[in-house]
Amino acid sequence: MLNTVNNFIEEGRKMLLLSKENIKKVFTMKDAIEADKIAFKLVVEGKTNSPLRTNIQVPKYDGCLLFMPAYVEDMDVASLKIVNIFPRNIEKGMPTAPAQVLLINGTTGIVVSVLDGTYVTKLRTGAASGVAFELLAKKDCKIGALIGTGGQAETQLEAMLTVRDLDEVRVYDLNYERAVDFVKEAERNFSSFKTKIMAVKSSDDAIDNADLVITVTPSTKPVFDGNKIKKGATISCVGAYQHHMQEMDPVILTRASKIFFDSKEAVLSESGDILIPLEEGIITEEDFSGEIGDVIKGTVAGRENDDEIIVFETVGVATQDLIVANEIYNKALKENIGTIWE
Numbered sequence: 001m002l003n004t005v006n007n008f009i010e011e012g013r014k015m016l017l018l019s020k021e022n023i024k025k026v027f028t029m030k031d032a033i034e035a036d037k038i039a040f041k042l043v044v045e046g047k048t049n050s051p052l053r054t055n056i057q058v059p060k061y062d063g064c065l066l067f068m069p070a071y072v073e074d075m076d077v078a079s080l081k082i083v084n085i086f087p088r089n090i091e092k093g094m095p096t097a098p099a100q101v102l103l104i105n106g107t108t109g110i111v112v113s114v115l116d117g118t119y120v121t122k123l124r125t126g127a128a129s130g131v132a133f134e135l136l137a138k139k140d141c142k143i144g145a146l147i148g149t150g151g152q153a154e155t156q157l158e159a160m161l162t163v164r165d166l167d168e169v170r171v172y173d174l175n176y177e178r179a180v181d182f183v184k185e186a187e188r189n190f191s192s193f194k195t196k197i198m199a200v201k202s203s204d205d206a207i208d209n210a211d212l213v214i215t216v217t218p219s220t221k222p223v224f225d226g227n228k229i230k231k232g233a234t235i236s237c238v239g240a241y242q243h244h245m246q247e248m249d250p251v252i253l254t255r256a257s258k259i260f261f262d263s264k265e266a267v268l269s270e271s272g273d274i275l276i277p278l279e280e281g282i283i284t285e286e287d288f289s290g291e292i293g294d295v296i297k298g299t300v301a302g303r304e305n306d307d308e309i310i311v312f313e314t315v316g317v318a319t320q321d322l323i324v325a326n327e328i329y330n331k332a333l334k335e336n337i338g339t340i341w342e
Helices: 002-010 020-026 029-045 087-092 117-136 153-163 176-189 203-207 251-255 264-270 272-279 292-297 318-335
Strands: 015-018 054-058 063-072 077-085 099-105 111-116 143-147 168-172 196-199 212-215 234-237 258-261 310-313 339-341
Touching: 015 318, 020 111, 020 117, 020 318, 029 117, 029 153, 029 292, 029 318, 063 318, 077 117, 077 318, 099 117, 099 318, 111 117, 111 318, 117 153, 117 234, 117 258, 117 292, 117 310, 117 318, 143 153, 143 203, 153 168, 153 176, 153 212, 168 176, 168 203, 176 196, 258 264, 258 292, 264 272
Parallel strands: 015 111, 143 168, 143 212, 168 196, 212 234, 234 310, 258 310
Antiparallel strands: 015 339, 054 063, 063 077, 077 099, 099 111
16 A cells, blocks of 8 residues: 555655644654754755745735745755744634645656645744754753744744753743643643743743743744843744844843854844844844854854853744655655545
């Protein structure tokens, strides 16, 4: 059965549909972190063709439509992710970043799989923070802070817990009840980590003495006080994917020993976290340390002592979607998981 399915897919006669539940059966956060490492290394090596995403604004609903293509010639594989960011969806109990990923055979141009892009996005975005914390954070981390409880928050928390053995994680959201609900769900989903997860009523409470900090909000103003970040902390800022968005207090950029990106080109095209401080003269490009792929390759040093404050800014690159989707697809084929669409 499996060989027949593989042959039909390779010949372009069938397509594999992979739902969130299908993906969960074959792919873990650890898998996603390793896949992101491959993607980030390809980015700095120039081995991926991934144009900046096309962004179509939907101002009527505070949303935007994003189209993210990628192609890796050495792997003979391409992808297109369609991801639509609608922050108001959280009020409806719907995903704030609904998406699909089309995986394409690079030798024939045929779409061989359609994956639940919402979950792929959650995995690869969470995994980016996981990569940053694995490579840049102190080994002995005990306290984590998560600011924001929207659609991307769960896998951000999972990545944090996956790469460091934490005693506790404080969760803050502008809506305290939403933070409480998020924590209840997280306690059920991540009970195996034995980490205390708690809702707090202010960002100050969240970041107090925190070793790891993640911000994942659509905020247009800083969501934490950069003066109150402890020495030795590692901060991953995830949410500012447009010029007007700014979760990060620029003070932290002046205190940071190192500033890393998933992609300098992408960050400097999109992220208000970095663009606004640049425009205001708070930082210059000389303050940038490089891309996370440089650390993976060993061409740029990561953390060099436990007192360094290190900032990681990620807006996401299409190569992450391609590599994660391809890894999921290959695992699903081996385990005969998914729905065949003729």
